């Protein structure tokens with residue numbers, strides 16, 4: 450029994466009984482960079498692991514301004530009315546880099562925040578995207594142990610974070626806007642490859658016609674790209690601000706879930722996500738430990754000047770560096 454005074458069993462019990470302060474504290478441990486806290490976090494995760502895995506894991510992305518926060522709030526409130534409990538987590542690569550944040554802003558979901566069956570956690574603001582992703586995955590496990598029915602992970606559609614989030618959820622929803630060349634932009638950016646559905650937001654007022662047109666275009670594009678997949682991503686029009694389309698989106702997520710559960714694809718997806726997470730952690734750890742060694746640092750300096758002077762090829766340099774591993 451470790452002697453740091455930390456009682457993982459007790460904290461796990463408090464999380465399971467739905468105590469929000471305990472959950473918040475546990476997520477803080479998971480996010481901490483102190484090795485003592487990381488230790489405690491791992492002991493806690495071991496405790497709660499058997500209680501995890503029972504939530505609907507939902508990822509939401511879209512460019513800044515598309516209405517993610519507004520949608521998450523409207524959708525979250527809808528789910529609460531349906532008798533579900535909801536936890537919202539954010540993955541924000543900008544906050545990881547700069548300490549600033551373009552999402553995960555608590556104050557932007559005031560109505561959802563006020564609800565006792567909703568838990569909202571902004572993005573951890575430290576570390577690389579890989580680090581933030583790992584912390585978010587562990588935070589998800591904690592929220593599942595706390596019994597939240599639906600976990601929503603929100604990320605911004607810039608850079609790699611949407612790929613990262615799509616690899617940790619059961620269902621990945623991409624929010625889009627009609628007009629402004631977005632239809633083609635989305636297709637080019639490859640987001641269609643890993644979306645499980647597209648929701649065209651702001652389908653209200655004068656925007657309805659354009660939204661319907663965009664819906665037809667996306668449907669066409671997805672039929673071409675994904676027509677042979679077992680799940681062809683549906684395209685919905687929604688208005689987050691008017692809270693319309695929420696029931697349709699939830700019904701669609703339910704259809705996806707029954708189909709993939711029945712075929713065994715959901716379990717397979719989660720297994721391969723877990724595998725990828727494991728290997729990412731191993732690779733990350735190996736690289737960090739190797740590059741942290743004094744002999745490696747020293748040789749690396751020499752090799753990189755030899756490379757810039759064209760005295761050695763990158764593959765020769767890599768081979769010489771790896772020789773330090775022996776064997």
Ligand SMILES: Nc1nc2c(ncn2[C@@H]2O[C@H](COP(=O)(O)OP(=O)(O)O)[C@@H](O)[C@H]2O)c(=O)[nH]1
Pocket residue numbers: 511512513514515516517518519520552557650651652653687688689690691
């Ligand atoms: N007309 C309309 N405006 C919306 C809708 N959803 C969000 N907005 C507005 O779009 C802006 C950006 O929304 P926000 O949720 O902050 O976007 P995020 O950056 O993706 O999180 C805000 O001014 C919202 O009020 C919608 O469904 N219809």
Ligand SMILES: [Mg+2]
Pocket residue numbers: 517518519551552553554557
């Ligand atoms: Mg936002």
